[in-house]
Amino acid sequence: MARDGRIETYDGPAGGWGSAKSVGRALVYDGAPLKSGAALWKQNKPGGFACVSCAWSKPREPHLFEFCENGAKATGWELTSKTIGAEFFARHTLTELEGWSDFELEDQGRLTEPLKYDAASDTYQPIAWERAFEEIGGALKATDPKRTAFYASGRASLETSYMYQLLARAYGANNLPDSSNMCHESTSVALPESIGVPVGTVFLDDFDHADLIFFFGQNVGSNAPRMLHPLQEAAKRGVPIITFNPLKERGLERFTNPQAPTEMLSGAETRISTQYHQVKAGGDLAALFGLCKALIAIDDAAAPGAKVIDHAFIAEHCHGYDAFADACRARDWPELERCSGLTRHAIEIAAEVYSRSSAAIGVYGMGLTQHRSGVDNVQMLMNLLLMKGNIGRPGAGICPVRGHSNVQGQRTVGITEKASLAPLDRLKELYGFEPPREDGMATVDVCEGIIDGEVEAFVSLGGNFLRATPETGLMEDGWRKLKLSVQIATKLNRSHVVHGRAAYLLPCLGRIEIDRQAGRPQIVSIEDSTSHFHASHGFAEPCAPTLLSEPAIVAGIAKATLPPNPSIDWDGWTADYARVRDAIEATYPKVFPRFNERIETPGGFPKPISAREREWNTSTGKANFIFPESLDENPDMPAPQPDALRLITLRSNDQFNTTVYGYDDRFRGVEGTRMVVFMHANDIARLSLRDGQTVAMRTVADDFEREVEGFRIVAYDIPEGCVGAYYPECNPLIPLWHHARGSKVPAAKSVPVLIRPCG
Known part of the structure; x- marks a missing residue:
């Protein structure tokens, strides 16, 4: 939906007064500034709650304000004074609500009572909790488990996630797609092959010891702003920070720390990146x-006692280096310059700095993973780090920046469609049932199944699946044909107003709310993106007495769906989450020893990461140099047309994943709209377009004709041949088959498009 907007250059830093003002406006807008403001004092602190936004690490010694702009917005969004119940749906049909924007739907407030779709009135109508569970259980029992999907977003706790995967497997399904499938599954595929673990190797303390930080494809200022604190500290120590990213992102350029009164009063800024290389998409x-x-060339030219590559580490710990080095030497510079969009000199000056470092961290985000070559990208970054032994030493390692606050943790406790990654034998031993042994469906597979009718039932633990996936039009058509859709949620979104033939909306407590079971407040736990587990305590009173907790809802569905099993005490788990943690420990004893005893550890307690100890659980028993033969980002796309551009989907400063807090993107100077396309001035002129013009974008792909209209051109500092626009508005332009090889992550960062004037 196009909106009038204003485009003005923003010259301020990340953080600073711009951030403080944005937080203040958001808390007032949500209608509960005192409650939300009080909650912020507890956010990401011992005895407090884990932020419901990003998964960045929680320090042992937190700052006075251990929250960021987007984290504060997420807290206000959850603790809003606005609520909606049956009276709202009595006034609005779902057909009407389909015309509302993502922001307008969520802005109505918190859902307060269980609801069931009524076809006669085209509305959601109230239903008693027990009746809802009974009907959902009956529908699931009548459905083939192989045709049922159990989706999980990244916000559910470890306790809920464990119960949820057990429900799915006891039901007979390994169809457990999650939000990892849409972002960092490329990491989870690449790193086990390279170093034997599916997650990063960097702990928060490593930033104190690094003498170089590489950044690839991650917008820290909008997506994980609390990370700016260790980056600022490193920059002030003189640590080079070398960034490769298509757009100039303010958080990677300049930062004013809102925690520092002297900086706020003086306007002092810290330069973050010492080198900024605008690599083109793909x-x-x-x-x-x-x-x-370039590093190999420096090493080849060095005297025997002055080599810059860690040959001793490679000889003892690595496999495949010689073939990799030969492949690098064989690459010619003109091809590398053409494909990267960078000059040889720019790449060589970055390599020169790296050659002098002794402890480097490689940080990356979806700018690496959401490509056809996403797995290859991660493995190539891993190769760069292995060349200098930057795994298994203080201040060094690979650091994928995960998105939602427990997206990594839910995979740790069994939310996975890959049978080999789940402890099936242990589940059988503990609970006395035979889990399914075949792989289930990942997100792309589920989407294909929904479109062709093979998936008949969809249960969602949070999230907004329909807006997060590619092929929006076909997905909505298939979604309406589902026999059953069940949504566990806190707020209304498009995945609810577009619905299956039988549809249930089950409102749950938010993580920030006090969860009382059997008369006692419960705690839950999450895993951050540096593999530390943390307790999270509810702070605020629930917005309505009719809400149930996520564990209670999962247990209610399980009891109504599954035959009685004396080994699974759903009621006991719901009454005391410590018992769920005992079950998690029994299932994963090496990962969660003394789980309940250690859960309150300040800064969290770490998951064992064998690669940090230079133990390589790979097929060769060593760290592997793995590399692709081709540099082609889209090998199965048609030959590029002269006017084709590469689309990069982006998040705004007023957004986290599919949740849109508003229509502004302060850092990019956009106010009041999301329907913009960022273009280089030379491309605008070359295509006979003009700044401010309204255009349509169309995907360039065989047998794929998708177009979205209503984008306003914004001249911007972006590599020539590339354009940027917001997600999820651009999801219709992404073919479902256009995903990362090996991981099936939708390749949203390099989609060939054509642009035409509207009207």
Whole structure:
């Protein structure tokens, strides 16, 4: 939906007064500034609650304000004074609500009572909790488990996630897609092959010891702003921070720390990146090959006692280096420059700085993973780090920045469609049932199943699946044909107003709310993106007495669906979450020893990461140099047309994943609209377009004709041949088959598009 907007250059830093004002406006807008403001004092602190926004690490010694702009917005969004119940749906049909924007739907407030779709009135109508469970259980029992999907967003706690995966497997399904499938599954595929673990190796303390930080494809200022604190501290120590990213993101340029009164009063700024290389979309493989090639050249020219590559580490711990080095030497610079969009000199000066470092961290986000070559990108970054032994030493390692607050943790406790990654034998031993042994459906598979009718039932533990996936039009058509859709949620979104033939909306407590079971407040736990587990305590009174907790809802569905099993005490788990943690420990004893005893550890307690100890659980027993043969980002796309551009989907400063807090993107100077397309001035002129013009974008792909209209051109500092626009508005332009090889992560960061004037 197009909106009038204003485009003005923003010259301020990340953080600073711009952030403080934005937080204040958001809390007042949500209608509960005192409650939300009080909650912020407890956010990400011992005895407090884990932020419901990003998964960045929680320090042992927190700052006075251990929250960021987007984290504060997420807290206000959850603790809003606005609520909606049956009276709202009596006034609005779902057909009407389909015309509302993502922001307008969630802005109505918190859901307060269980609801069931009524076809005669085209509305949701109240239903008693027990009746809802009974009907959902009956529908699931009548459905083939292989045709049922159990989706999980990244916000559910470890306790809920464990119960949820057990429900699915006891039911007979390994169809457990989650939000990882849409973002960092490329990491989870690449790293086990390279170093034997599916997660990053960096702990928060490593930033104190690093002498170089690489950044690839991650917008810290909008997506994980609390990370700016260790980056600022590193920058002030003189640590080089070398960034490869298509757009100039303010958080990677300049930062004013809102925690520092002197900086706020004086307007002092810290320069974050010492080098900023605007690699073009899909050019990361070439840039990484160039870095490795340049490092090898420095090493080849060095005297025997002055080598810059850690040959001793490679000889003892690595496999495949010689073939990799030969492949790097064979790459010619003109090809690397053309594919990366960078000059040889730019790549070589970055490699020169790296050659002098002794402890480097490689940070990356979806700018690496959401490509056809997403797995290759991660493995190439891993190769760059292995060349200098930057795994298993203080201040060094690979650091994927995960999105939602427990997206990594839910995979740790069994939310996975891959049978080999789940402890099936242990589940059988503990609970006396035979889990399904075949792989289930990942997100792309579920989408294909929904479109072709193979998936008949969809249960969602949070999230807004329909807006997060590619092929929006076909997905909505298939979604309406589902026999059953069940949504566990806190707020209304498009996945609810577009619905299956039988549809249930089950409102749950938010993480920030006090969860009382059997008369006692419960705690839950999450895993952050540096593999530390944390307790989370509710702070605020629930917005309505009719809400149930996520564990209670999962247990209610399980009891109504599954035959009685004396080994699974759903009621006991619901009454005391410590018992769920005991069950998690019994299932994963090496990961969660003394779980309940350690859960309140300040800063969390770490998950064992074998690669940090230089133990390599790979097929070769060593860390592997793995590299692709081709630099082509889209090998199965048609030959590029002269006017085709590469679309990069982006999040705004007023957004977290599919949740849109407003229509502004302060750092990019956008106010009042999300329907913009960022273009280089030369491309605007070359295509005979003009700044401010309204255009449509169309995907360039065989047998795929998708177009979205109503984008306003904004001249912007972006590599020539590339354009940027917001997610999820651009999801219709992404073919479902256009995903990362090996991981099936939708390749949203390099989609070939054509642009035409509207009207």
